Amino acid sequence: MVSDERAPGAPSAGLKAELLAVGLDAARKAGELLRDGRPADLAVAATKSSPIDVVTEMDIAAEKLITGILAQRRPLDGLLGEEGADSPGTSGVRWVVDPLDGTVNYLYGLPSWSVSIAAEYRGETVVGVVAAPMRGETYHAVLGEGAWLGDVRLRCRAAAPLDQALVATGFAYLQARKEHQAEVVRQILPRVRDIRRAGSAALDLCDVAAGRLDGYYERGLNPWDLAAGDLVAREAGAVTGGRPGEPASGELALAATPAVFASLQPLLDEAGAWHD
DSSP states (O other): OOOOOOOTTOOOHHHHHHHHHHHHHHHHHHHHHHHHHOOTTOOEEEESSSTTSEEEHHHHHHHHHHHHHHHHHOTTOEEEETTSOEEOOSSSEEEEEEEEEOHHHHHHTOSOOEEEEEEEETTEEEEEEEEETTTTEEEEEETTSOEEETTEEOOOOOOOOGGGOEEEEOOOSSHHHHHHHHHHHHHHGGGSSEEEOOSOHHHHHHHHHTTSOSEEEESSOOHHHHHHHHHHHHHTTOEEESSTTSOSOSSOEEEEOHHHHHHHHHHHHHTTTTOO
């Protein structure tokens, strides 16, 4: 008999492999739908927090496709989706789904958008998949098993001082918060190499993992924005978190190489990046 060396409550290797296979399949099919099915006259189906925080008909279609796959292949699992899906499940597994991260980019025909799917087991993210169809790239990570771009293992960049760091960020939809974020950028920009704003949190986190960025921070993210990309970044050797001593959250999410994280986190705290 082969002994099971898992920690108590940890998922088996077989379960993690199954969750990864399901996540990859769902992300691939949703990405193909979004890439190939985008209508020329793409319409905004609804707005959320503000007139620029939009939901398109394709966000809804992609989430419906993903939830259908999950219901068929993992019917006892829970689900949290950006466009309203929310069920607790009974298996100990919960899927956290952003069917279209970077909706405004997608609406305008810009390529930086993605499908983000994470699987949690008993509250801990164990699988993350981020598909970027317009890049022809799919990132994935399994807890304790590394992060990958296709079959290439990812590692974040080597140590660099903050003044040589390329850092990405994002901005809120609400005007008052956006004004404060502009002030934070004013304080951070002279201290780093440069700042980028791509428009998809999941892709920014994966770009940290792939060594395309030294760091990324943002306030106002939701669990579905963070879950998959945060795992990909961590499994590639990046450090992730929020305010000092706290995990990444809606208050502040930060991912960076260890050296940049150590310098950038206190600077963001000093600048009040977590304030509205």
